[in-house]
Amino acid sequence: MKTLLQINSSLFSTAGQSSRLADAFVAEWRRANPDGRVIERDLAKEPVPHLTAERFQAFLSKPEARTPDQDAVLGFSNALIDELKAADVIVLGLPMYNFGVPSTLKAYFDHIARAGVTFKYTEKGPVGLLTGKAAYIFAARGGLYAGTPLDSQTTYVRDFLRFLGIADVEFVYAEGLAMGAEQQKKALDSAGASIRRIAEESLTPFAVAA
Numbered sequence: 001m002k003t004l005l006q007i008n009s010s011l012f013s014t015a016g017q018s019s020r021l022a023d024a025f026v027a028e029w030r031r032a033n034p035d036g037r038v039i040e041r042d043l044a045k046e047p048v049p050h051l052t053a054e055r056f057q058a059f060l061s062k063p064e065a066r067t068p069d070q071d072a073v074l075g076f077s078n079a080l081i082d083e084l085k086a087a088d089v090i091v092l093g094l095p096m097y098n099f100g101v102p103s104t105l106k107a108y109f110d111h112i113a114r115a116g117v118t119f120k121y122t123e124k125g126p127v128g129l130l131t132g133k134a135a136y137i138f139a140a141r142g143g144l145y146a147g148t149p150l151d152s153q154t155t156y157v158r159d160f161l162r163f164l165g166i167a168d169v170e171f172v173y174a175e176g177l178a179m180g181a182e183q184q185k186k187a188l189d190s191a192g193a194s195i196r197r198i199a200e201e202s203l204t205p206f207a208v209a210a
């Protein structure tokens with residue numbers, strides 16, 4: 001049985017454009033994987049706290065010296081990581097806010113990057129430990145950035161996931177959503193077409209394995 005983890009990071013929760021595109025993809029995935037399991041993580045409904053020195057210290061603490069507070073912090077981070085480990089496919093709804101990723105997503109990333117757990121340091125540099133997964137990112141933006149130096153989101157998210165070992169990453173963009181009704185429709189239609197193409201190419205039983 002395959003497992004998909006859907007992470008929504010829109011501040012509008014399920015009503016965000018990025019969440020809706022992610023939902024459309026998940027619907028296709030469910031059709032292709034009727035026995036599959038979907039785990040939902042909504043960073044608007046359940047925000048991950050900012051990483052503080054205290055929380056980071058909990059990540060480094062030795063089991064025998066851990067305080068109850070550190071236990072709780074570690075348990076929370078472990079639960080997020082367990083969801084990721086269980087997932088064959090990761091779906092991320094990714095809005096652009098103020099030229100970057102939502103701060104809730106950054107806080108989530110800060111809680112899943114754990115040395116010795118999701119990546120390790122080696123003599124040849126860091127190695128990601130979350131291998132064998134595919135990720136699909138649904139990026140919603142008010143303006144137009146894809147393929148330009150202003151698109152800091154794509155490289156950041158791609159590099160971060162690769163750092164954790166998730167190298168099979170595909171982006172679907174809906175851009176210009178604040179540039180009038182016509183452009184919005186064009187962007188959403190195009191993103192919808194990309195979702196159907198991915199479903200056909202990658203989700204059917206005859207698709208070439210990623």
Ligand SMILES: Cc1cc2nc3c(=O)[nH]c(=O)nc-3n(C[C@H](O)[C@H](O)[C@H](O)COP(=O)(O)O)c2cc1C
Pocket residue numbers: 010011012015016017018019093094095096097098099100140141142143144177178
């Ligand atoms: C607080 C805020 C900041 C935004 N900043 C940007 C921005 O820097 N660039 C941009 O193109 N669009 C920006 N937008 C527009 C969003 O990218 C657009 O509304 C998109 O649909 C957001 O995704 P969501 O609907 O999934 O939340 C911003 C929207 C909000 C609410």
